Amino acid sequence: xxxxxxxxxxxxxxxxxxxxxxxxxxxxxxxxxxxxxxxxxxxxxxxxxxxxxxxxxxxxxxxxxxxxxxxxxxxxxxxxxxxxxxxxxxxxxxxxxxxxxxxxxxxxxxxxxxx
Amino acid sequence: xxxxxxxxxxxxxxxxxxxxxxxxxxxxxxxxxxxxxxxxxxxxxxxxxxxxxxxxxxxxxxxxxxxxxxxxxxxxxxxxxxxxxxxxxxxxxxxxxxxxxxxxxxxxxxxxx
Numbered sequence: 001x002x003x004x005x006x007x008x009x010x011x012x013x014x015x016x017x018x019x020x021x022x023x024x025x026x027x028x029x030x031x032x033x034x035x036x037x038x039x040x041x042x043x044x045x046x047x048x049x050x051x052x053x054x055x056x057x058x059x060x061x062x063x064x065x066x067x068x069x070x071x072x073x074x075x076x077x078x079x080x081x082x083x084x085x086x087x088x089x090x091x092x093x094x095x096x097x098x099x100x101x102x103x104x105x106x107x108x109x110x111x112x113x114x115x
Numbered sequence: 116x117x118x119x120x121x122x123x124x125x126x127x128x129x130x131x132x133x134x135x136x137x138x139x140x141x142x143x144x145x146x147x148x149x150x151x152x153x154x155x156x157x158x159x160x161x162x163x164x165x166x167x168x169x170x171x172x173x174x175x176x177x178x179x180x181x182x183x184x185x186x187x188x189x190x191x192x193x194x195x196x197x198x199x200x201x202x203x204x205x206x207x208x209x210x211x212x213x214x215x216x217x218x219x220x221x222x223x224x225x226x227x228x
Binding site: 004031033040041042043044045048050056058061090092097099101103104105106107108109 | 119147149151156158159160161162164204208212213214215216217218219220221
């Protein structure tokens with residue numbers, strides 16, 4: 001199984017809602033990543049988890065809260081988002097930390113719209 | 116400040132011909148470079164990579180060339196096939212932060228019959 005799955009595929013939420021994005025991999029990978037991609041822009045790294053511990057937070061606003069409950073799962077909790085947070089949120093995993101030097105496997109993304 | 120740039124937003128190539136996608140970078144600390152390909156409604160998939168100690172890496176129809184002095188790399192696809200039509204992202208990383216991948220803006224390749 002060389003797949004990273006993400007749910008939901010699409011999410012529409014209001015600025016006062018709380019929602020979560022979910023990412024799962026069963027490849028035994030020990031590093032997992034959240035990226036944000038706006039239209040016609042490159043993916044931008046948000047968070048990195050290495051061995052289930054947060055290793056990188058790219059100065060992401062606290063309305064985004066990541067969680068890694070176990071080595072296969074990665075969540076992104078969303079609260080009080082702004083319309084400018086509307087984007088494609090991509091999850092990725094790699095066999096080991098050092099994801100810049102290892103192949104990262106990406107999920108299909110969650111298309112988020114904040115109204 | 117875009118550290119990795121792909122100046123051609125799109126490229127159109129006839130089937131069977133060579134596709135050349137270009138990428139420039141500004142950070143001299145980058146020492147590992149990767150190409151990813153992205154189809155609509157899918158996540159990026161890894162294609163090929165190159166370390167800064169090399170100037171060429173080949174994998175089947177895909178070859179990546181690195182010119183460190185010019186801070187330039189290119190991806191050659193030969194022969195191009197219609198299934199190669201996708202968005203191609205160049206990405207780079209540095210030893211000082213091996214978890215962080217910096218992506219370029221992407222080039223949309225269209226291969227027509």
